Each structure stands twice: as structure tokens, then as C-alpha cells.
Amino acid sequence: MRFHEKDPGGLQRISRAIKEQAVRLGFVACGITPVRLLEEDAAFMKHWLAEGRHGSMSYLERYAEERENPGLLLENARSIIVVLFPYQGNRKQPLGAPKIAKYAYGSDYHYVIKQKLQQLLEFIHHEITPVNGRAFCDTAPVFERRWAQQAGLGWIGTNKCLIHPEFGSFAMIGGLISDLEVAYDQPMEGGCGNCGLCVAKCPTHALSIPGRFDATQCISYLTIESKEEIPEVWKGKLQGYVAGCDICQDVCPWNHKKLISQSSIDAEQDVLWQMTREEWRLMNGSWYKRMVRKSALNRIPYKKMRQNLLAIDPLFFGEHPEEE
Template identity: 45%
Template structure:
């Protein structure tokens, strides 16, 4: 099978597995991204996410992750939900409405690699889903799938930004796609203006240590900084404000993945019902959910903060 047929086969199989888009880039070091990442880390914008400091060389060179790597395959998987939460209930980021995406997409990546090996032969490759030192958005741009918006998210011109990004690094030589060369954000600053905690800075720099998602998911301390009081906009787990206001997301369409259909409690639970939930109930209801990352104590912490986050009505 020649390089063009191999490339076409992989893109066809990825579509059959449910991936919405597939792009391919040559596996080379990322010197520009390395400089940006180093500067970002030096400014402490990763907060207490110390794991971001680890394996720096692996993040910026795919050949160190997969010896002999020749191609980086980037795949986008839609998670935009057909059903949404009511605005008066504690808010959950849309990516966490259903089952844990790591498990769902990892299985599909393994299936893709298995079919590649069955059709083409011995291939060395590793799949990654937001759980390894891979600069997914950089590879998505290099493989022609979109541009990085001012909010730090990858934006696809036809479909917006509500996508999971998966990466398959392989020693298989494939036909690379042309990098995405334009930035279609223009002069729009809706995401910057709407961010409740001013985490979105100029030049596409995100101060993750100020992001609501960082506080409600990544931060393990039981108290939030006083300066964040009144700024969480009822977000219990994660935050979608910068995506919800993005004009490009008017093109978002509901996903077709049953595993991402909303857990009923996420759509319906009020603040008082969240407060009444026991740890046993939490573990049972959210056994397969991304919410388990914050754990029961973390959810209670977040709930307490947003419950006292609202200004008291005057007498």
C-alpha cells in the first residue's frame, strides 16, 4: 500500500470510528511551541498543576514519545450536547455531561491502531487523549484542522470548538496535510470580555491559575482565594463561558455519541439536591463521569463557594 492509499485508509477508518475530522502532520520538533510553553511555565500560569513542568522534552518532540515517529495523526471528536442545563442549576462544563471521554476515545484510538496494523502490518504507535505530554492543539493546527482562538481553544471553521482532541503518533510515513495558516478571530474579543475571572490575556495567553476550570477541577486546596468571590457564575465543575460566547460555535451541531449523552442528574439537580447528595450516591451516579476527578469533597467545596457567591438581595 503506497503512502496515498495508507493516508486515505486511515482517514476513512477514523470516520467509521466516529471521529469528525482527521488531519496529519509530519512528526518534527516544535521549537516555537517550546519557547511559548517555557515562558508560560516561567510565569507560573499553570498554578499548582506541577505535572505541566514534567517531561518538557517529550511535549515538544514527538520522536521522544514514539521512537522513529514519522507522522502525527490528530483527530477531533464532537461533544456538543443536544440537551443543555437550565441556567438556574449548578453548571457543569458540557464535556462532562456524559461518560469520561478518556475511556471512550482511548478505546477508539486503540481500535484505529489495531485496524492500521491489520491492514498495513507492523506499525509502532501510541495514542494520547489529554493524559500525556502532547501539545494537541499545536498538532491540530499543523495538520490543518483549525486555528487556536484567543480563548486557547482549537476552532474549526465549519464546526466550532466543542471537540475533544486525540493524537496518534506513529512511525508510519503518511501524506501530511497543509497547516492551517489563517486566524479567523480577527478583532473579536467576546471571550476575553466575557471571562468571569480575567483568565484570558492578550496574544492567546491563558492564565490557567485564574481559570474557573482550574479552580473547580485541578486545584486540590479546600479554600479559594478571596479575590475570586462573586466571580464563578454558578459554575460547579469546569466552565464554558468563553466557548458559549464564541461566534464560531453557532456552527456547533449535536454529537452522535451515546456515551456522551447527559447523566440525568447533571441536567436536573438543584443546588439543594446537590447539597443533600451523600458520598455513596455521588460515587454511584458519577462512577463513569469526569466529575469523579474533583471527587466528592471537591464538588462540595465548589458547591459551597458558588452558593455563597451570589450577592445578597437588599432588604
Template identity: 40%
Template sequence: MDLKAKYTQFIKSEAKRLGFLSCGISKAGFLEEEAPRLENWLKNNRNGQMAYMENHFDKRLNPTLLVDDAKSVVSLLLNYYPEKEQNPDSYKISKYAYGKDYHFVIKDKLKELLFSIQENIGEVSGRVFVDSAPVMDKAWAAKSGLGWIGKNSNLLTQKIGSFYFIAELIIDLDLEYDHAVTNHCGSCTACIDACPTQAIVAPYVVDGSKCISYFTIELKENIPHEMKGQFDDWAFGCDACQDVCPWNRFSKSHKEPLFNPNPEILSMSKKDWEEMTEETFRVVFKDSAVKRTKFQGLQRNISFLKK
């Protein structure tokens, strides 16, 4: 076995040991196919008030501008599908926010992976990324054969659907590269039909400025009045397009103890949400991604949902 193959095998087995669902590797370089798509998406203001999406356009498309002498993009998936879901008579939060904030959980695993590579392979430098820099994670994961981009613009896989996080390790080491897989959405339009705000404006095109996740997390001002009655009780994020995806019939619950929810999150009723104090918010969502919207933001979202 040559060194490239040996190193590749080592990285993939380490990723598995650390609990990642799968690992795919691509040659670092300019994302030619993505460039015009991203340009169009921004030109049509699909990013709403997410101005940061317009920054670092070149870096977003080319990881060699993020990491000196980058050779490989190692893409990793980490499952977050929960064993149990919220009380049905409740305001809803995205499943990814049930447990500890994924940024911390994944970053620790990625740092351990990089350390292990350096310890076993030698002088390898690189950076770890979890939503923390302008990296087009879904595009890299698809290029690395981990799944295909679905009509709801999420990465889909035949075996396990789409309830997982995507992260990257960009390193200056040549490895064996994987190939993209074929698209298996076919003529299905379940996600387009189910989107409560019609944010999937065309197959494979999501208008971020119409998405419930945008309104409940990213938008800092009041939610526009014309959206009233369209949120289907989502108070933080939205899983509507994933919940109806036929491939998510194959989702299996995660094995990451840090993603286990605070039992209170699952049992709370609408009344509990409406009467929540800032103190309770701090306790219940201590390490959760829900903290991103802050107590005031969550209050705004809930009062908007109240009939």
C-alpha cells in the same frame, strides 16, 4: 496512487468510520514555534499548582522522544456538543463532562484505529494519547490543518466551532501531511470579554492559574477567598469562553451514545446539588469526568458558590 497516499486515505476513512469528526496528519518532529511560548508560559507561573506541566519539557515538544522512530502524528477530533443542556437554574458543569469520561471512550476508538492500521497496512508501531502524556494536542491539531488556535487558546474551526476532544496517534509510518489553516478570529474579543475571572490575560494567552476549570478541578486546597462571586455558578470546569465564541453557532450535537448525559445531570436544581449525598454522587457521576474532583471537591466548589 502511491503507498503513502493510499495509507493516508485508509487512516482517514477509518477515523471517519469510528465516529471521529475529522483527522489531520503532521510530520513528527520538534515544535519550534511552541517551545518559546511554553517556556514563557511556565516562567510566568501560568500553570499555578499544575506542576506536572513543567515535567518532560523536551518530550512535550518532540513526539519522537515519546515513540521510537515516530514519523507521523495523526490528530483526531471527537465532537461532544450535547443536544440538550442543563436546567438553567442549576450549578453548571462543563459540557464535556455530561456523558461517559472521554478518556475511556476515545482510548477505545484509538486502539481500534491502531489495530485496524496494523491489520491492513502491516507492522506499524505507535502509541495512542488522550491527555495521557505530555503531548501538545492543540498545537498538533492546528499543524495538521484541523483548525486554528483561538484567542481563548482553544482549537477553533469555521464549520463546527470548538466543542470537541482532541486526541493523537503517533506512529512510525510515513504518510502524506496536511497544512495549517488560517486564523479567523479577526478583531473579535468575545472570549476575552466574557471570561468571568479575566483568565485570558492577552489574546492567545490564558493564565491557567486564574481559570475556573483550574480552581474547580486542579486546585486541591481551598479556593482563594478573593475569587468569591466570580465563578458565575460553574461547579466543574467552565465553558464561558466557548459559549460566546461566534464560531460555536455552528456546533452540531454529537452522535456518540456514550456521551449522552445521565438525565439527572440535566434536571438537577441548585438545591439538588447542595443536598447531594456521596451515594448519589457515585450513582449520577459513575462514569463521568466529574469524578476527577471527587465528592469532597465538588462539595467544596458548591459551598464556595453558595451566596
């Protein structure tokens, strides 16, 4: 049954239908916000980049106008449909294994979430009203956390993660920029107060109050984004992580409220998160490339991963760390 925008309450019914379908597709939350300029966020990022806090992530210096104005990414853009997709589940790596961030358990979230967003777009187009849209999930120059906050899905915490009051921060953000006009949600107000646990527990002091974040000191940056070997000053502070980091989320009280059930991202590929320390030690280049081909870890070249493993333990591969 198709909807008509001229019906009394039609815009509200369209929004409700979109959100209900989003939940059926596996998203735990969905909100909708109008497209507008994000001048304050753009100014903050310009200053942050000028200070060099982004390190070697030069791609952040591009598409500044599109980040400020997502309307440049789609003709006649009117709304942004924002969704949250859980990734934590209840899984834990084997004791003593090199640690990978929870979002990297299973299949590459970029593809999983964008596929579901495409299904949501098709539902809107065929079941509600013709629509043009562009999906994103870490794949477009968009202030994702800010748009999620504007769509009423949480607030941006001291640890720079989006925090949903029910589901915490263990959820990926995705969205659709569309030319559809609907009933919109109100931005969510909230904050972390005087908690500061994420700041106190960050081993590399990448976080500070109020709101400072230096990516060049973040374990996720050091193990993934940086193409260089991890500097000696940080090698003793990695807490066993070789791909990303969850420390600032693990200590967050908002993540202790409810354990999100296992997501389809976890279920699609089970190998990496189950690997023991010995299995990591015995891996070679061809094996590694095959295992990460459909994983979010495919952004980490084999050489970089070996360097990360040696950073947490210089004798990880024995007394002869060079690959044969």
C-alpha cells in the same frame, strides 16, 4: 485489502483510508502531520511556567523534552494522526442546577476516545500495514492543539481552544503517534481577528489580547485543578459553575455555525447533566463517588465539589453546610 507503500499513490491511499475509518468510528475530522520538534511552543511554555501562570499544576513542569519532541514517546515515530471527537450535542442542564462544563456530560472522554483510537490503530495494523503506535487524549505530554493545527484541523483561538472552521471548538482532541509514513496534511492558517468576545466575557479575566492566559484565574482551574478552596476574590465570579467552564466557547461565533449532533460520550451516561439543584443539594459522599466513577468529574474529590457548591452559594446546603 492491504495497501503497499510502494504502489503509485500508495501513501495518499493510506492516508485516505485512515481518515475514512476515523469517521466511521465517530470522529468528525482527522488529519496527519509528520513528527518534528516544536521549539517555539516549548520555549513559550517554559516562559509561561516561569511566570507561574500554571498555578499548582506541577505536572506541567515535567516531561518538557517529550513535549518538544514527541519522537521520544515512541521509537521510530514518524507521524501523528490527530482526530476530533464532538461532545456538545444539544443537551442542557436543568434551569438553576450547578453548572458543569459540557465535556463532562456522560462517560469519561479519556476512555471513550482512547478506545476508539485503539480501534483505529488495529484497523491500520490489520487492514493497511503493520504499525506501532501510542494513543493520547489528555494522557501524554503532547502539545495536542498545536499538533491538531499542524494536521490541518483548525487554529488555536484567543480562548486557547482549537477552533475548526466547520465544527467550532466543542470537540476533544485525540491522536496516535505512529511509526507509519504517509501523505501529510498542511497546517491550517486562521485566527480570531479582532473579535475578542471570549476576552470580554471571561468573568475572571483569565484571558487577554494578545494571547495571554493565566490559568490561576480560569474557572476551570479554580473548580478542578486547584486543590485549595476557591479564594474569596473569585467566588462571586463563577457564574454558577462548579466543574469547568464553557463561557469562552459559548460566546465564540465559530460555535454558532453548526450544532454537532449528540456524541456517544453524551449517550453512555445520562445522570449528572440531568441533575436538578435539589438533587445536587441532597447528595452525599458515597452517592457522589458512585456517580462520578466513570465520569470526567472523577478528578474532583467530594470535599472539593462541596466547596465549589458553597462557593456559588454559601447557603447551598442550607444553614448547616457541614456533611452529616
